[in-house]
Structures are given as structure tokens and as C-alpha cells.
Amino acid sequence: MRFRSFLIAMLLPLLALRLAPAAETVQLVTYYDYVPWFVPGQPALGLNARLASRLSEMSGGRYRFESVYIPRRRLDVLLQEGKLAMVVAWVHPRFFGDPERTRYFWTGPLMNDESLVVSPRSAPLEYDGPDSLRGKRFGAPGGHRFPDLEPLIAAGEITRIDVPQIKNALQMIGAHRRLDFTVVDRSTLNALKHEHVxxxxxxxxxxxxxxxxxxxxxxxxxxxxxxxxxxxxxxDVLGSDSSLLAPPSYPPDKQAGKRPAQ
Incomplete structure (x- = not known):
């Protein structure tokens, strides 16, 4: 009888663990495969990974957020199919054609940002609306959208050249090769100050x-x-946590010393 009671006492915690609901895995998606958002080959680095870890902790075991990179074209297809439990971080409604916020739910802000026009110092451009970029060659990561520039690109008045990453465009502009300008968010430009390429x-x-x-x-x-x-x-809680957006530390860039993308 004592052995039976002992056995039951040992098994009850294990049974409780089996009956406890497992945390639901939610993909925390970014389509930016560059700093500060995501570091390829270093899944624990970058703001997206930091946010995933914080959200998992805050959920108390209800959710397990997994930081993943998904290219923009693929992401659009997955959102349309609605087959994955996912959240897209670090984005704005206009990036997804949802200015009225009716196609998706939108949380409050994680941070504020702004988009900048960058050109070679040897041939500087001052931006005064899209028309000021007519006749120029524009470098941008493939799949990224720029609604204000699309009409001029479609008309051939701005020549768009796709590059793998925004830093490739910046490298080419710095060398004044093939590109006249790119657009980059201030957050990314600030993060790239830590790079050596x-x-x-x-x-x-x-x-x-x-x-x-x-x-x-x-x-x-x-x-x-x-x-x-x-x-x-x-x-609402993270808004008062300045450590979430503190500049991450990145490993040395393996591309250092290589020539810019052509």
C-alpha cells in the first residue's frame, strides 16, 4: 500500500506536466536580412531575436516566439495563404498596402524611424520629392517596395537595380559604381556604423x-x-524598456575586405 502511494506521488507531477498545454510556436518574421534586425548565420543576434526572446518570456509559457527571416516575396504569399502562425515585426501599414488598418491587426509602435536618400559624396543628391530622382539609377534589395517611386520606375524615368542587401547598394554608391542613390532607414544606417565594409x-x-x-x-x-x-x-510594457533597442554587438563581418557587389 505504501509503495502504491509512493508510486502515485511520483507519477502525479509527471502526469501534470504531460497534461499542461505546450507553448504555441509563433514565427516572429522579419524580411530584413541585415542589421540591426537580423544577422544571417547568427540567429541569437539582432533586434528581431531580442524581441522574440522578450515576448516568449512575457507570455509565461503560452507562446514561444521564433525569430526567422523570410524574403518579402515569399512572405506576401504566406500571408495570403494564412497557413502559418506568424507575426511580422518592425513594419508599418503602408508597407503592406493597409493604410486603413483593415487587412491586419497592428500593434502600437516598437520604435520610430525615417527613410533617407543616400548618394555618393562625389555626386551628392538633395532630395525634393520623387521627381528630383528622375534620370537616376536606384539600388534596392530585391522584393522591397517603394510605392512613391514605383510610377517613375515603371515609366523608365528611374532605373531600379536590384541588389542582395542594402549594404551592397551602399558599397556601390560609396565607390560611385552603377548607382546614383539608394534609400535606407536611419536605424539601419546607424547600425551599419558598426560594420567594416x-x-x-x-x-x-x-x-x-x-x-x-x-x-x-x-x-x-x-x-x-x-x-x-x-x-x-x-x-505597452516594452515601450518603457530602452534596453530592447540598445545597439546590439555584431560579430566581425566576414565580407570585410571584399570588393563591393557589381
Whole structure:
């Protein structure tokens, strides 16, 4: 009888663990495969990984957020299919054609940012609206959208040249090769100051930003209202946590010393 009671006492905690609901895995997606958002080959680094870790802790075991990079074209398909439990971080409604915020849930802001026009210091451009970029060669990561520039690109008045990453465009501009300008967010440009493959002294940042300051939030599919409510509450708390956006430390860039992309 004593042995039976002992056995039951030993098995009850194990049974409770088996009956406890497992944390739901949610992909915390970014389509930026560069600093400060994501560090290829270093999944624990970058702001997206830091945010995933914080959200997992704050959920108390309900969710396990996994930081992943998904190219923009693929992300659009996955959102349309709605087959994955995912949240897209560090984005704004206009990036997804949702200015009225009706296609998706949108949390409050994680941070503010602005888009800058960068050109060679040897041939500087001052930005005064899209028309001021007519006749220029524009370098941008493939799949990234620029609605204000698309009409001029479609008309052939701006020549778009796709590059693997934004730092490739900045390298080419610094060397004044093939490109006249690119657009880069201030957050990314600040992060790239920690890199060794870009000579910022060779770049000119237009005095007028391409956009006014805008909020970077999280996109949540409409089919996930409970997840959205958790994230909205989490953002309210994270808004007072300055360590979330503290500059991360990155490993030495393996591309240092290599020639810019052509």
C-alpha cells in the first residue's frame, strides 16, 4: 500500500506536466536580412531575436516566439495563404498596402524611424520629392517596395537595380559604381556604423528625409485576435524598456575586405 502511494506521488507531477498545454510556436518574421534586425548565420543576434526572446518570456509559457527571416516575396504569399502562425515585426501599414488598418491587426509602435536618400559624396543628391530622382539609377534589395517611386520606375524615368542587401547598394554608391542613390532607414544606417565594409565618409545623406518619421509596429493576421491582444499588451510594457533597442554587438563581418557587389 505504501509503495502504491509512493508510486502515485511520483507519477502525479509527471502526469501534470504531460497534461499542461505546450507553448504555441509563433514565427516572429522579419524580411530584413541585415542589421540591426537580423544577422544571417547568427540567429541569437539582432533586434528581431531580442524581441522574440522578450515576448516568449512575457507570455509565461503560452507562446514561444521564433525569430526567422523570410524574403518579402515569399512572405506576401504566406500571408495570403494564412497557413502559418506568424507575426511580422518592425513594419508599418503602408508597407503592406493597409493604410486603413483593415487587412491586419497592428500593434502600437516598437520604435520610430525615417527613410533617407543616400548618394555618393562625389555626386551628392538633395532630395525634393520623387521627381528630383528622375534620370537616376536606384539600388534596392530585391522584393522591397517603394510605392512613391514605383510610377517613375515603371515609366523608365528611374532605373531600379536590384541588389542582395542594402549594404551592397551602399558599397556601390560609396565607390560611385552603377548607382546614383539608394534609400535606407536611419536605424539601419546607424547600425551599419558598426560594420567594416562601408565607408560612411564616401556617402552623402540628403538633408530632407524621403519620409516623415514613422512607426515600426507588428502585423498580426486577423484570424489571431488573442495573439494580437497579448502582443498589444506586451508593446505597452516594452515601450518603457530602452534596453530592447540598445545597439546590439555584431560579430566581425566576414565580407570585410571584399570588393563591393557589381
Amino acid at each position: 562601408i565607408d560612411l565618409a564616401q556617402l552623402h545623406v540628403a538633408s530632407r528625409p524621403r519620409t516623415a518619421s514613422y512607426e515600426r509596429s507588428m502585423l498580426v493576421p486577423l484570424g489571431r485576435p488573442e495573439l494580437y491582444r497579448f502582443l498589444q499588451g506586451a508593446v
